[in-house]
Structures are given as structure tokens and as C-alpha cells.
Amino acid sequence: MSQTIVIDPVTRIEGHAKITLQLDDAGQVKEAQFHVTQLRGFEKFCEGRPFYEMPSLMARICGICPVSHLIASAKACDQLLAVQIPAPAIKLRRILNLAQMIQSHALSFFYLSAPDLLLGMDADPAQRNIFGVLQQEPRLARGGIRLRQFGQQVIEILAGKRIHPAWIVPGGVSEPLTSAKREVILAAIPEVQAIIEQTLTWFKNVIGNYREEILTFANFPTLFMGLVNEVGSLEHYDGLLRLIDAEGNMVQSGFPAADYSRYLGEDTETWSYLKSPYYKPLGYPQGLYRVGPLARLNMASWCGTPRADEELRQFKHLSPQERLSSFHFHYARLIEILYGIEQIEALLHEPDILDRHVRAFANPNCYEGVGMAEAPRGTLIHHYWIDEHGLITRANLVIATGHNNLAMNRGILQVAKHFVRGDQLTEGMLNRVEAVIRAYDPCLSCSTHAVGKMPLHLEIHDATGQVLHEVQRP
């Protein structure tokens, strides 16, 4: 008798999602769907607003990665102005972007996923959370807190506040960096670099415990997409958008932000509010691809900073099969944190970083602008149209998490087929289904902050809809 398993969080305020698993008559998982059940509406309610409000408006999309939206939005507005951004401003924007990546990756790894990695996927949910990590590995927890704090402090030092800062503006940034502020950031670099290096050492020692998860956590061939620069190194702020296949072969060598709609389509499904971008030449849904840290590291030839380059070399020594596993988003995040710290230090030593000319001014000179940047979770695109008064007439946002939607759905199916048994459901099985989503670190993490003990209401229905079995986790 076929059955449906519904994993539906019962207590969420922002970022709501549920998972449906359809079992066949033998009790094996046949289908899986990842439903995003909230509607944001940003693309609509910004219509009629002055374009220069967009960075501040769009930053409110997210409380974890507002800087990403600030940057993509400001870059779109830069195009509307058709100005050349002063070089120091670009570097300062890069620093802010990297700081946000550090704190966001630290949140994902240490707060959300470390409980699984340290305590085990089957550990008691009452312990499988940040407090369990604090008790079992206080040094690891302290390190994670410090890394997140560092990223947020850099954001606060540069931009005035940690969340929804207004410092990045069309044309550049609103204020230059002072020498005193630079010294404060530089003083923290040795400590945080040591922390991430210790964490990488710890992680590489424990991932051998997760062979099964590595093989089954959304481990399948996909395209990868991300920004590349002219030298092929890791890139988060600018460049062209490239796609490669699972073997690393070039699929699309690189196109500018303005051309994204020629290569990327967006489809919708009736069971989710999250759009499903896809690579148009391969059609929907065959054109699925992945973005984010795993994609970026699979694409980059090197990072461009010494210690991160060494870690990337080790990462590249993983087997091709392993490098396809979404489990290794975690590994990639740690390498990106290391890169971010090294790169922030390098940028702060640039000779023009304290330059006072950090903004170009103009009235709108174009009616359409596209801004693109790499957010912690992947490529982020903001596309605006304005009228002759500079008012927004239309906006299209392609959010990083959306790029991974098709892959997340396929990933849930793969992990559920391997681990879930309808006739003997265990909490550990559910946790693995959640964990594959956590590996992607979707912005829906707003709805999955409950590390180790996500409130779940699980129902098993028979073909007539009658509830056969029910499990609730408060």
C-alpha cells in the first residue's frame, strides 16, 4: 500500500518549508518534494520606488546575508547610473562581502551542522544542538562563535551596523575606511585564521565517519555555476558567470551579468513558492545545476591566497565522485572562510584602501541594470528596470538558494531512498533528510535554525488519506 510521509515544521515565523516523501507499495521512497511555503513579494512591492532605495530595501530580504543583496542591488544601480566605481570602493565592497561570507559560513557550519558532525546524525536531538557542541567540544564552539563574531564585527566596523547596513550605495560606498578601523580588523586576523585552520584539521579527521552520507547526500552529476575572473581564481564580487559539467569540462565559458536571461530560465512548480532556475540549453528540469561553495571550489583553479590554495589542493585530491557530494559543501565552506580571512588581510594592505574617493555620483543614464555577485549560498542576481524618473517599474531577483532548488529536490530523494524506511521510521532518518538540506545552507535556514531538534510533525497516510502513523517532535 503506497504511503505519503509529510515532514512539516509546525512552528516557524520566517522561511517556511516542508518535505513530502511518497512511498511505494513496498515501503520504499518513490518521490520526494521540497516545498517552500512562504511568499516574500519583494519583486512586486518595490515597483514605484526610487531606484536608490533598492539596496536598503533589498537588504531586508535576509537577516543573515543582507550584504549580498546590498552588493547585487548596488551593482544593478551602478549600471543604471552608468558610472565607474572608484577602485578603493570596489575593494571595500569586496571586504564587506568576504566578511559576510565568513560569518554566514560560520553560522551554517558551527551552529547548524556541527551538531550532526560532532555528535552524530543519530544522536539524541535533545543534545544534538549548539549546546551539545558547547559541552562536548567547547574549543570548537568557541572558535565558531569567534569566527561569526569576527565577520559581524568587520561588517559593523566598515558599514556601521551588523544587520542591514546602509554603507554600500549606488556608485560605491558612503564612507572611506579609516586607518584606525583598518588596524582593529588586522589585529584580529591571526586569531581567526588559527581558528579556521584548526577547524579544517578537525573536520578532515572526522569526515571519515561519514562515508555513507558522502556517497548519498545529493551525490550525483550536475552542472556547477559561479563567477570566474580573468585568471580563473576563486571569485565572489565580479567577473563572468561560468558553467562546468561534473567532470570539470566547460559548458559555458562565461557570460556577463546582463546576459543571464539568455542562458538561465526560471520555472515554477505548483507545490512550491521557490522558483527553479535551470540552464536553458538543456531545458527544464535537465538543466539543473548547483551553486555555492562546492560549485565555486570545483570551478576555481586556485584561491589566490597561500593557505587557502593549499587547502584547495587537498580538496581537489578528493575523488571526482566525492567532489560531487553535497556533503562537501561543509568542506568547501571552511576553505572559503580561510580564503576570506586571508583575502581581507591582503585587501587591507592595498595602498589605496584608505583613499577618500569612494563614490561616483550621477543621475540615471540607463533604464535597465543587472547586478550579480556570489552570496555565501551561491550566485545572486538583481535585475531592475526604471522609468525616466528613476522609479522602479520592474524587478527580477534570482536568489542564490533558488539556483539549488532542483538539486535540493533531487538530493532529498536520493538520501530518502537510501535512509528512509516507511515501516520503521526513526528520528535519525528524518535528521538525514534535514541534513541534506542543511548541507546546501539554503536561506530557508531561517526556518531550520533548530539544530538537532527541528520541530517536526510527521504523518504517514495511506492511499485513502487516512493517517496510519503520527510522530510529533515539539
Add this chain to the structure above:
Amino acid sequence: MSKVLILGYGNCLRGDDGIGWLAAEKLQVSLIHPDLQVCTAHQLYPEMVAQLRDIDYVIFIDASVEGIPGQISCSHLSDQPVSGSTLGHTFAPQQLLACAAALYGRAPAAHLYTVTGVSFAYETQVSSLMQLILPVLVRDIERLCAALLMEASPM
């Protein structure tokens, strides 16, 4: 090294939820002492645990939906782990204290001041009742701080 930390937190765009932030802003002006630190925040988050490491006393200030509107409550907090803790959109003072105890082997003594709000609608101003209560709240905390600072640095 500050021995007393005041943390006023809340969402200033949600009416009376901003009372903690407002109170802290007043205290930043009225209380100047080398052993005192006053901070504001939208909410409590785990990274704040680093601020608690070298603190003897922490005073949290927040709005509440419990009780009679305008009611000021003050309670002493424990650092014992809160059962069923999950990291979500709410991170309680007790969880912060428990983090400090787990990480550093100790947590500061803590008081939580709450004021029962009238309205938490989308507004940038607190209600008129909160505006009346604010000076009373500030005065209460000033008195507590004076006593704590005397205790921390006896003359």
C-alpha cells in the same frame, strides 16, 4: 574591563518591543562609569557570549507580552541550561548565560527587567504608556547599577 553589562534589546520597528533598546539608550547617557558597559541589540545572539566572559553582572532589558501593560518585572536569572533548547529566532537570556557557563566555566549574575507592552504593531514609536513607564524603568535600573557597581568596586 567592565564588571557590569546592560543589554537592552528589541525591535524598534514593532512598537513597544523597542522599550528595552530605548531604556538602554537612556542609560548610556545617564550612567557613565568605567566598570559599566551599555549595549543595544535587535535580539540576543550566541556571539554575545564573548561579552559575558569578564562580566560580574549582566542586566537584560526586554519587552514582554505577559502581565498587565506597563508592569515592570525584575527577576534573577539562572545559568542552568534551558531544556529543549534549540537555536531559533528567539534566544533567551538564560540560553546566553548557559553558553557562557559551558564555554568559560562561569556565567555572570544576571537580572532580567521586562516591561509588559501595549502594542507590538509595526510602529517606530512606543506607546504613550511606555513613554510614561520609561523613566521609572530607567530609574530602577540606575539604582540597581549603583548598588552593583558599589559592590564590584567597594570604596
